[in-house]
Amino acid sequence: MESTQNVDEHAQHHGYHADKSALERRLKRIEGQVRGVAKMVDEDKYCIDILTQISAINAALHKVSVQLIDDHIGHCVVDAAKSSIETGDPSIVQEKISEATAAISRLVR
Numbered sequence: 557m558e559s560t561q562n563v564d565e566h567a568q569h570h571g572y573h574a575d576k577s578a579l580e581r582r583l584k585r586i587e588g589q590v591r592g593v594a595k596m597v598d599e600d601k602y603c604i605d606i607l608t609q610i611s612a613i614n615a616a617l618h619k620v621s622v623q624l625i626d627d628h629i630g631h632c633v634v635d636a637a638k639s640s641i642e643t644g645d646p647s648i649v650q651e652k653i654s655e656a657t658a659a660i661s662r663l664v665r
Contacts, residue, residue, distance in 0.1 A: 572627045
């Protein structure tokens, strides 16, 4: 029963929970950058300048993605490994590793 409680608690707090406000601030900045690009298009700015801003947005999103993957591995996978050891069920950790692998695969396409 206790290991089930650990899994339930894990579901309530994600790895990024401790850095949530910093993550939200970063996403707000990215949102502002996207609005800025839309304004640049509206104002018929030079295409290379727009592409430069899009590149900056992509880099910022990449940083958010890497942070989330790091948090997932450091929190979710580690917690799953502990639960796996406690219960003797290796599928618990394998599921979280598969999630991380799938997410990384989507990011590198």
